[in-house]
Amino acid sequence: MGKHHKKLLNNLEQLRMSAGLTQEKLSESAGVSRVSINAIENGVYVPSTVLALKIARTLNCTVEEVFQLPQ
Amino acid sequence: MGKHHKKLLNNLEQLRMSAGLTQEKLSESAGVSRVSINAIENGVYVPSTVLALKIARTLNCTVEEVFQLPQ
DNA sequence: TAATGATGTAAAGTATACTTTACAATAGTT
DNA sequence: AACTATTGTAAAGTATACTTTACATCATTA
Numbered sequence: 490m491g492k493h494h495k496k497l498l499n500n501l502e503q504l505r506m507s508a509g510l511t512q513e514k515l516s517e518s519a520g521v522s523r524v525s526i527n528a529i530e531n532g533v534y535v536p537s538t539v540l541a542l543k544i545a546r547t548l549n550c551t552v553e554e555v556f557q558l559p560q
Numbered sequence: 561m562g563k564h565h566k567k568l569l570n571n572l573e574q575l576r577m578s579a580g581l582t583q584e585k586l587s588e589s590a591g592v593s594r595v596s597i598n599a600i601e602n603g604v605y606v607p608s609t610v611l612a613l614k615i616a617r618t619l620n621c622t623v624e625e626v627f628q629l630p631q
Numbered sequence: 632t633a634a635t636g637a638t639g640t641a642a643a644g645t646a647t648a649c650t651t652t653a654c655a656a657t658a659g660t661t
Numbered sequence: 662a663a664c665t666a667t668t669g670t671a672a673a674g675t676a677t678a679c680t681t682t683a684c685a686t687c688a689t690t691a
Contacts, residue, residue, distance in 0.1 A: 497610050511637060513638095521679070522679070524679080524680075525680080527639065529678095531639080535608050535677085536609050537607075538606050538609055538627050541612065542629050546629070553613070553622060593649070593650060596649055601668095605648055608648070608678085611648090
């Protein structure tokens, strides 16, 4: 249903679970609220580059592995 | 003097010039205004992840090569 | 069946990314 | 000396990231 934006795709849920982390743990590691992680994971909004780098670092990934431009 | 933020470092000027691009050309390729590229290059603010990915793609780099977290 | 952990989502406020317009400064032409 | 290209920067407005609080849902476990 006209879900969310399409400016940015992500593999966050999959990578986060592979790392054995909850949204809350990831949010603590990234220094943001759990609500923010949830919103990013569900495509509600696009994170800042600082947050993308912190998330990727926590997940031992590159930013490009976590987030992709559409098409 | 208390220049700008320190939340994010970048190699934008160097990489942009190595690619033979002006701020204006890079801004066109990334789909933002020249003023935004200038501000990001000078650390005035942190770009969104969408913009970081577009900049990195234009420069044939990874986001991590262009932008780094401090320390 | 109560309690707990994990997630989804809404609302309302604050911070900041990004825009357009405009103008100044410098360097390299012609 | 005038022109052009590039960059820096300011101001003011709009869009959106991110916050806290709160509550609902679902699955698991005591």
